[in-house]
Amino acid sequence: MTIWVGTGWKMNKTLxxxxxxxxxxxxxxxxxxxxxxxxxxxxxxALAVVSAVLGPRSRVLVGAQNAHWADAGAWTGEVSVxxxxxxxxxxxxxxxxxxxxxxAETDATVNLKVKATVRHGLTPLVCVGEPxxxxxxxxxxxxxxxEVRAALQGVNDVSSVVLAYEPIWAIGSGxxxxxxxxxxxxxxxxxAEWGGSVQAVLFGGSVNLGNAVPILAVEGVDGLFVGxxxxxxxxxxxxxxxxxxR
Ligand code: 13P
Numbered sequence: 001m002t003i004w005v006g007t008g009w010k011m012n013k014t015l016x017x018x019x020x021x022x023x024x025x026x027x028x029x030x031x032x033x034x035x036x037x038x039x040x041x042x043x044x045x046a047l048a049v050v051s052a053v054l055g056p057r058s059r060v061l062v063g064a065q066n067a068h069w070a071d072a073g074a075w076t077g078e079v080s081v082x083x084x085x086x087x088x089x090x091x092x093x094x095x096x097x098x099x100x101x102x103x104a105e106t107d108a109t110v111n112l113k114v115k116a117t118v119r120h121g122l123t124p125l126v127c128v129g130e131p132x133x134x135x136x137x138x139x140x141x142x143x144x145x146x147e148v149r150a151a152l153q154g155v156n157d158v159s160s161v162v163l164a165y166e167p168i169w170a171i172g173s174g175x176x177x178x179x180x181x182x183x184x185x186x187x188x189x190x191x192a193e194w195g196g197s198v199q200a201v202l203f204g205g206s207v208n209l210g211n212a213v214p215i216l217a218v219e220g221v222d223g224l225f226v227g228x229x230x231x232x233x234x235x236x237x238x239x240x241x242x243x244x245x246r
Pocket of ligand 1: 008096166170171172173175204205206207225226227228229
């Protein structure tokens with residue numbers, strides 16, 4: 001089984017920093033990551049340079065952190081799926097909690113974006129996850145299943161979809177690291193409903209070198225989606241090597 005290990009850079013890195021990161025990654029003997037599907041999601045400004053540096057034969061996939069559902073038009077400030085594909089993206093991240101919270105992304109717009117991404121043959125990386133209050137009230141499974149159903153509603157072929165369970169309480173510097181027992185029920189439920197049809201179900205939220213292996217050992221976890229711990233390229237490489245050696 002392929003294990004996905006990737007990082008979203010969020011709103012970080014200049015072009016020079018992005019190029020450095022990609023050059024370091026490109027220089028590594030990537031064969032040692034057999035069985036792993038690495039991916040990086042730079043800001044849209046750096047997609048083209050990162051894709052060009054990595055080149056077509058790299059094992060590392062490149063993706064966008066967001067894209068609009070329309071192909072083109074009067075949508076000031078947005079980028080479309082064809083545009084990010086043109087810049088080298090093969091993955092589109094959709095519905096990260098920061099976008100849902102701060103940019104009014106809803107289940108409905110997530111669904112439109114999933115459809116647009118599938119229509120253009122890219123891989124939708126669909127983020128779902130409950131807030132701390134829902135986790136405390138033991139409502140995580142219902143909340144996450146509802147989000148996944150809404151995101152994939154009416155999508156004829158979900159075989160390219162990658163889901164990322166990212167509980168909001170685990171994300172970012174204010175987040176709490178998840179224990180395997182915190183997330184096992186959600187993975188069991190999501191895999192029971194979608195495991196035969198989607199590509200993979202990842203975990204994200206404060207993943208680091210210390211908790212990556214125990215989290216990957218949770219039944220149903222097909223990979224890791226990492227923020228801070230992989231913003232430094234050496235951290236990303238260490239994480240990939242750790243996963244390869246586990
Ligand atoms: P952190 O790993 O920094 O908590 O971020 C995770 C994340 O949001 C990945 O999408």
